[in-house]
Amino acid sequence: RTITELETFLRQRAISRGMSVAVKKQVMQRMSQKKPLEMEDVQALTMLSLTLRENLKFELFKRHMRSHHLFRLVEQTDPTVFKRICNTGVLFKALLPQDVLFVPDTPCDSAYLVTIGMIEYKERHSTVLTKNLSGRDTEDEQVAQGSWLCWAALWSHWTHVGKAEAGPMSEVLMLSTE
Structure with a gap:
């Protein structure tokens, strides 16, 4: 059909x-192709109590968040804050090959951690000086599992300077800047 x-x-x-x-x-x-299920895809999870749903989200996100030393420090300093970040500002986004995560010149409201697969990142240099020094207009990079993208968005008003596109089936953890 x-x-x-x-x-x-x-x-x-x-x-x-x-x-x-x-x-x-x-x-x-x-x-x-089958994308990994996201929490929003599982109808049964809407029946969970708020407390159990928050505990489940914490269980899902904590090991990924702990991959960065800043969040390990936050957890050691104030576990309640760490748990709140995991419960309110984090979600997974599944991507099929060629799905675009973001494009240049758009506001960035998340930092991304590649949790499954790989993301192809193509940076567009905007200054003549950078272009002349590098001898190229763009720089391509394969962002592997366990790597972060757009980290600067967590502490500044960031605008994307490149395009991120899923390679093979991929998943990213999105950490909201809000």
Whole structure:
């Protein structure tokens, strides 16, 4: 039914054959892939008491948050604050290949920790000086599992200077700056 509806849409909108093939191919690939379940996907979790739901979230996020020395220090200094951060400012985001996490020149409201897979990051240099020194317009980097992106957003008003796109099936932990 989904593919039939897609084909009807593409035909009604007079989308070129080449574009239609590319769109259908990606939709079929994505339909065959399974993203890791997120908390919001599991209806049964809405039945949990607030206390148990917070304990579950803490259990899910704490080991990832502890991967950074700053959060280990926060936990040692004030475990209540650490638990509050895990319960209110953190979530997982599952990404399929080619899903875009962020693009240049957009406000950044989260820091990201790659928990599964890999993210392809392409930085766009905005100054002539940087471009001339490096000899390139962009710099590509593979951001591996266990690495952070946009860390500066936690203590400053940050704007993305590059594009982050999922490589293979990936998941990131998003730590809100709010």
